[in-house]
Amino acid sequence: MGGMEREAYLRSVQLLRESVPSFAEYPFSLPVIREMDRLALHPKVTYIVGENGMGKSTMLEGIAVAWGFNPEGGSLNFTFSTYASHSELHRHLRLARGIRKPRDGFFFRAESYYNLASSIEELDREGGGPSIIDSYGGRSLHEQSHGESFFATFMNRFGGGGLYVMDEPEAALSPTRQLSMLARIHELVRQGSQFIISTHSPILMAYPDAVIYQLGGSGIEEVALEETEPFRVTRQFLNNRSPMLEELFTEE
Template sequence: MIKNQYLRCVQLKRSQVPSFKKYPFNLPSLRSLDELEFHPNVTFLIGENGMGKSTLLEAIGLALGFNPEGGSLNFNFSTYDSHSPLGDYMRVIKGVNRPSDGFFLRAESFYNVASTIEELDMEGSGPRVIDSFGGVSLHEQSHGEAFFATFLHRFRGNGVYLLDEPEAALSPLRQMSMLTRIHDLVKDHSQFIIATHSPIIMAYPNAKIFEFTEEGIHECPLEETNHYKMMKQFFDNKERMLHHLLNG
């Protein structure tokens, strides 16, 4: 384990969990979780819907002091209190270095972050927040453009960045561009933890990939993930797959 990375690992306080029969502790990924050791650069959390990867990422964000709906550390708005109690039972082990920047980007609540930025700027109590996102209202851009403006302008380097399904708003070309941006930020001493379904994004070289399944969480290379194998099977024999899907 590299001790000078920002985040070394996350641990579940199993002895304090009230019951592994109730949500979110009954999720397969959490029932057997003791700890996850992060890659010093990029760690991916992948798996089918409902396996708990976004729930775990949210808990990590809360343990670090982020708003459950996303944003930077000084964002404290709440439009709907829907986060799970998992964050209260997580311990994040940090390295000796401390990041100077951080952001929690969630696809499902990014609209709320954009609205909060506009509200803060309307108050006019300091420098415009939107200037650190490129200067153009995020609501006046497409979802994908607003996402990418955040990657390009708000992520400053020397930071910890949590991304929850960033591909939701990005075309395949933009996802490839995102890999370039991630690499630039990694070279600028940044660390990423990303929950994603995108084989393009999870192809970032030398990253650590944790796959969440009914059997728990296991580390595996890209080519052995269900996401990669399914996409490869589809495009290697599209006609056969479509016949199976459409004709039963």
């Protein structure tokens, strides 16, 4: 695993199994949580991939909340809450922190990004300090498309030397924007950042100096990019479009 010699801000995450109330209850009943022990994190980029329903978002949220992020996203000083729907997982995780302390951090999740944008506007209306929106690109996040506003946040607000946790950031991004995002990730890594990203995008999971964990029915396994489901399915479709479409559209 190249690049592991650099000290990570977050070295590993461990499930404190003896403190789990019951493995029959959600989220501990999810196979990946049930099988989870200690997950070593890459000091540059760690990907968490897998089908919907496997627990990617739950795991990412647990890590983010255990670190101190608001469950709905934002930087460490965002405390707004529109609903308390996050799981109890964070209470049962032990984070092994590195010696280096990050000077920046952000938890991005597509599903609650709208609430984050509203919170920024509200804080700026209340005033009392420099305009927060300026560090997000200066333009109201609500006046841009979801993709534009998130991309503006990623390009302007992420400052380097940070721990960045991102849940399916490709949700609103075109393939071209995903490539730009990959370049920006590289730039931020070179500025001493660490990323933990859950994604379905074969483009976004292509960062070379990284580790990929695939979540499945039997737990968590470390895989190469070419072994991930999104990469295999996309390649298969692009190489065999006509026969695959024919098979998909054939009536039973």
